[in-house]
Amino acid sequence: MNTMKNRGLLIIVFILISTSIFGQKAKQKRAERQFNTFSFVRAVNTYEKLIDTSFNKHYAMRKLADAYIMLRQPEKALGIYEKVVEQENVPSEYFLYYAQTLRANGEYQESKKWMKKYRDAGNKEDSRVKSFFKDDDLASAIFNSKEKNILRKVNFNTTFNEFGAYALNDEIFFASSRDEGVSVKRLYGWDGQPMLDIFKTSEEGSVEGTVKIEGDVNTKEHDGPATFSADGTKMYFSRNNYDNNKKIKDVKGIMHLGIYSAELNDGNWTNVKAVNINNSDYSIYHPSLSKDGKKLYFTSDMPKGYGGTDIYVSSVGSNGTLGEPENLGAIVNSEGNETFPFIHAEDETLYFSSDGHVGLGLMDVFASVKNENDEIVNVINLGKPINSKKDDIAYYLSEDGFKGYISSNRKGGLGGDDIYAFTRIPLLILKGQIFDAVNNEPIAGAKVVLTRKNGEEIAYFITEEDGSYEHLIDRDEDFVLKGSKEKYQDIEKGFNSFGLEKEKELVVDLNIGLEPIEDVVLLADLETIYFDLDKDFIRPDAAIELDKVVNLMVNTYSEMVIRLESHTDSRAGDDYNIALSNRRAKSTYDYLVSNGVDASRITKYEGFGETQLRNKCSNNVKCLEEEHQLNRRTEFIIIKMK
Secondary structure, eight states: HHHHHHHHHHHHHHHHHHHHHHHHHHHHHHHHHHHHTTTTHHHHHHHHHHHEEEEETTHHHHHHHHHHHTTTTTHHHHHHHHHHHTTTOOOOOHHHHHHHHHEEEEEEEHHHHHHHHHTTOTTTOEEEHHHHHHSOHHHHHHHOOEEEEEEOOOOTTSOOEEEEEEETTTTTEEEEEOOOTTSOOBOOOHHHHHHHHEEEEEEEEOOOOOOSBBBOOOOOOOOEEEEEEEESSSEEEEEEEETTEEEEEEOOOOOOEEEEEEEEEEEEEEEEEEEETTTTTTTTEEEEEOOOEEEEEEOOTTTTTTTSSSEEEEETTSSSSOOOOEEETTTTTOOEEEEEEEOOOTTTOOOESSSSSSSSSEEEEEEEEEESSOOEEEEEOTTTTOSSOOEEEEEEEOOOOEEEEEEOOOOSSSSEEEEEEEEEEOOOEEEEEOOOOOOOBTTTOOEEEEEESSSSSEEEOOOOOOOOEEEEEEESSSEEEEEOTTTOOOOEEEOOOOOOOSEEEOOOEEEOOOOOOOEEEEEESSSSHHHHTOOSSHHHHHHHHHHHHHIIIIIOTTTTTEEEEEEESSSSSSSHHHHHHHHHHHHHHHHHTTOOOOGGEEEEEETTTTTSSSOOOOOOOOHHHHHTTSSSSEEEEEEEEO
């Protein structure tokens, strides 16, 4: 009897355990379905229940953290990933996820530690590892761009999602889930927010002044964001695959995203059409149209990409048909997600968001770098304040390149994604010239070294024929310029670039001082007194130059001491030319003394013949008379100024 009772109890316990297991399996299937259909809010709730019951707890923890990342909540994912990476035999990609989440929470050193663990777990060839360790310094990867941006909140954000701002004809178009004016709100399973529509407002718009665009674009599904033709008459926009009031789904029942076009007719956006490359099995979305209307850039998770989502480009035919999508390659696309492409109107620089390249947190905005063949060879993180610890997406830059919009779920917003306006202040152009301090003539071929105040060398450059130099510098910094040239004394000048937000250029002139330097300082512009062939007399044009020397030595620098050096061209014999140059030096000396210069202030006059030619015109080389003339000269070397 007792045996029968015990057996009955065992059967009941077995049934209860089986029922519990079946129930947990059903929950896991439900959680997986919710995750895979982008219903992450619901998936979080289901995974949390699975963890409470300890059913497949380790796996559920991983997926719960993943869901929080998809919901852009790294602060909630961090503690979970911290436990996940300590699990036995955890997949190594969770070291990467943990490192990314640490970065998103500002813990950069700890992030670096876990990136090393990911690399050492057999992932050395992962491009994210290569980028991270390229300089072994995360900050250098982030701050490759030295541009300064001033960010401000716009007045038309709400507690719902707003993103994808695009300026057109003094209006701002953007996508929002605010769902105003709809009696029945349809919520999106991804984040529990209403579905997206395309709105517009003025550049200084407000919530009250924001309205849905007129026409047939907005539907009960997701619509937006959008891009426009240069003349503003054609729009391409993202939408769930929904055409003629019919949902288009894949075999799993998922409605992917597609790109649709519309035309502006009498103020209404009509004639809505799906582009020919849309596919029910994957998404094509976030379009960006080139200025000439011949290329459409977009995001897609189509097969044979590099990661989750990649950026592609298609040609736009004269009839509106899109060509075969071309993946932009491994420099732009990574094993992560690249999305929100924006092609700038002026120079066709590609901007995009990515969580696969090294950044400040989750999605960061990057810019492409092209070589002389118009090939993308690198990408640069735009740094703060464009990027933050959270998601920064949907970059838009005006045609003049000085203002734009980004979208972000960073701390301090009203809720979800918010739109921020920015003013882009490009690098300052440093311009200047080097002049001779005595005669105020420009000096070509001088070396200019630019350093920071602490002595760190930034760059050096050589002055042009007019003594000019030019370089790009950061704003709001202290600098030092150092100028030097053979036979001149070095000069140093400090300056700064503070308070110059509205200026494009900063001009800093350097005057090379002619200070006492034994046998090295050349009196510029006065070395060119020339002689006729085989003659040593002073020509009238040379007398003009010598009168300048007399004036400097008698009236300006009364204690200047000089030395004279005379030269010949290569014609005639070497000994003859030495003698001729000595006679020329003596003629110069005599002229200066006879016109008032004290002979004691000319320490020496000497001829060097043809030993110091200024050009190629040596023995047996055919040259024009003007070229030979350059070698028949006297130079003035300053020995002492006082």
